[in-house]
Amino acid sequence: MADDARRDAAYAAGQERILFCGSCHGKDGNSKRDYIPNLAGQHPLYLFEQFEKFGNGQREDYVMSNLAKVLTVEDRINIAVYYSQQEANPRTSPAPALVDAGRAKFQAKCAACHGQNAEGFRNMPRLAGQPAEYIKIALKRFKDMDPAVQSSPMIGIAAPLTAGDIEELAAFLTTL
Incomplete structure (x- = not known):
């Protein structure tokens, strides 16, 4: 990323390789489907790292797991560079009345790792602008994980969340 020429070359190559990715995640990285995450930004x-996890079985999704196995390391890097340079677009909250409560919960439970504006950094994902349905699915998945079998700091964070907490967080995060 620090080498402008290499970053530009990876971006151009990634733009060519995302044709299949764009049908789910959007050509600009903003998903058109509420249950699929945005990759922009x-x-x-x-x-x-997520490509690697899909490829080695740490994460499972029928499409992504199979796709990760056929892409070269260079393809994965190029796609990652391309989507990282796209601008994430906020969405309208499906539950505007829950946004303020979600903001408070986010600041108390999530901002330390995901950033004050949910922008993420390095290996912490950007949550800002993610589709509300995707946020709910992801939090429920972490809540249901067995810490004896899987390892993620999100297991402990999600465990005490109620269904209402998850709704509030999703209502807020989608608007950033």
Whole structure:
């Protein structure tokens, strides 16, 4: 990322490789489907690490797991660079009345790792502007994980969240 020429070359190559990715995550990295995450504005290291996790089975998704296995390391890097340079677009909250409560919960429970504005950094994902449905799915997935089998700091964070907490966080995060 620090070498302008290499970053520009990776961006151009990534733009060519995202044709398949764009049908779900959007050509500009802003998902058109509420249950699929935005990739725009994510840190390239985070995106690359997620490809690796799908490829080695740490994360599972039918499409992503199969795709990660056929992309070269260079493809993964180029796609990560391309999407990291796209601008994430906020969405309208599906539950505007819950936004203030979600903001307070985010500041208390999430901002230390994900940033004050949910912008993420390095290996912490950007949550700002993510589709509300995706946020809810992800938090429920972490809440249901078995800490004896899986390891993620999110397991402990999500465990005490109520269904209402999850709704409030999703209502807020989608608007950033």
